[in-house]
Amino acid sequence: MGVLALAACQPQKAAVDAKQSQAIANEELRIGYIGPSKTAGGAVGWALHQGSLQKAVAPIGFGSVKEYVFANGPDLSEALLSNKLDVGIFGDTPALTAQANRGGSTLIGFNAVGHDVWLMGREGIETLADLEGKNVGVPNGSYMHRYVSGLISQGLLKNVTLNYLLPRDAQSALSRGDIDAFAAPIQLGPQLQALNYNTVDLASKHGLEGNSVIVVTDEFLSRNPQFFKTFDSVRRQAVKELQAQPDAYYQYYLKYTDYKEPIIRASFPMSTYLEDTFPEKGMALLAGTKSFLLQQKIVQKDVNVDKWLINTN
Incomplete structure (x- = not known):
C-alpha cells in the first residue's frame, strides 16, 4: 500500500519539480542604475549590449535581464533593500550610507572608478575664492556632496551656503542666479562647459572623485551562490573588450543618451574602467568616502569595508 502510494505521488512530484525549474529559468535579473541615460554603461552596460551577460546568467536561473533607471542613489538603495532589484549600480556615497544605516548588502565590484565632478560657476565666478559668501548647489548625499565637503574641510572653499538640488534642476538654478555654482556629475559637467558656464574646479585635482x-543584497547572494563568479567573469571580459575598442563602446552609449559624443567621451574616459574586482584606486576613494560620511555625521555607524566586500576565494 505504501509503495503504491509512493509510486502514485512520483509523477505529481516530477510535475511540481518541472514547474519550479521552469519558474527559476524564467526569473528576471533586475539591475538598477542611476540615470539620465537609458543604460548603466560601463562594463555591465557593454556586456548587456553584447548579450554576454544574458548568456552567462541563463544557466544559473535567469531567463532575462532588465535595467531599471533611478534618479538618485537613495531611491535605488531603497528599491534594492526592498527586494525590488537584484543588483544596484550607483555611487559609493549612497551605497555606503545604506550599508551603514541598514546593512544587508555586499559590494561585488566597481562599474567605474574615479568619476570626476565639475564645479561649474555662473558668469563672474571663475575661482574657488570667487565663491566666498556665495551659494553652491550640490545633490545631497552624493559623491558631488563629498567633493564639496572635501574642499570645505581643506579650507579651499570658505563661507559658502550649500543648496541641495538634483542635477536636473542645476542649469535653470544657475541661469536664474539662485545658485552661484553647481557641483555637477558626469555628463552634466561637460554639458555645462559646452554651454559656456565657467569651470571653477575639478574633483580630480584633489583626489575627491567618486x-x-x-x-x-546578502539575501540575493544566499539564493544565488554562483552569481558572483559568473557576473564578475563577464564584467572582467567586458572591460577588456571596451578598452580594446573604445570607439565602438562610445557609439553604443550614444544610442542611449541625449548627450553628444564630446560630452560622453569627457564624462567616461577609458581610464575609469578597470578590470580588477577591487582596484587599488577604487578602494582608496572608497575609504575617503567613508571618512566623509562619518565626519559629516551623515552616518552614525562605521562600515567595515573588508567585511562588506564579497569573498572572492
Whole structure:
C-alpha cells in the first residue's frame, strides 16, 4: 500500500519539480542604475549590449535581464533593500550610507572608478575664492556632496551656503542666479562647459572623485551562490573588450543618451574602467568616502569595508 502510494505521488512530484525549474529559468535579473541615460554603461552596460551577460546568467536561473533607471542613489538603495532589484549600480556615497544605516548588502565590484565632478560657476565666478559668501548647489548625499565637503574641510572653499538640488534642476538654478555654482556629475559637467558656464574646479585635482559601485543584497547572494563568479567573469571580459575598442563602446552609449559624443567621451574616459574586482584606486576613494560620511555625521555607524566586500576565494 505504501509503495503504491509512493509510486502514485512520483509523477505529481516530477510535475511540481518541472514547474519550479521552469519558474527559476524564467526569473528576471533586475539591475538598477542611476540615470539620465537609458543604460548603466560601463562594463555591465557593454556586456548587456553584447548579450554576454544574458548568456552567462541563463544557466544559473535567469531567463532575462532588465535595467531599471533611478534618479538618485537613495531611491535605488531603497528599491534594492526592498527586494525590488537584484543588483544596484550607483555611487559609493549612497551605497555606503545604506550599508551603514541598514546593512544587508555586499559590494561585488566597481562599474567605474574615479568619476570626476565639475564645479561649474555662473558668469563672474571663475575661482574657488570667487565663491566666498556665495551659494553652491550640490545633490545631497552624493559623491558631488563629498567633493564639496572635501574642499570645505581643506579650507579651499570658505563661507559658502550649500543648496541641495538634483542635477536636473542645476542649469535653470544657475541661469536664474539662485545658485552661484553647481557641483555637477558626469555628463552634466561637460554639458555645462559646452554651454559656456565657467569651470571653477575639478574633483580630480584633489583626489575627491567618486566611484560607481556594484552592490547586491546578502539575501540575493544566499539564493544565488554562483552569481558572483559568473557576473564578475563577464564584467572582467567586458572591460577588456571596451578598452580594446573604445570607439565602438562610445557609439553604443550614444544610442542611449541625449548627450553628444564630446560630452560622453569627457564624462567616461577609458581610464575609469578597470578590470580588477577591487582596484587599488577604487578602494582608496572608497575609504575617503567613508571618512566623509562619518565626519559629516551623515552616518552614525562605521562600515567595515573588508567585511562588506564579497569573498572572492
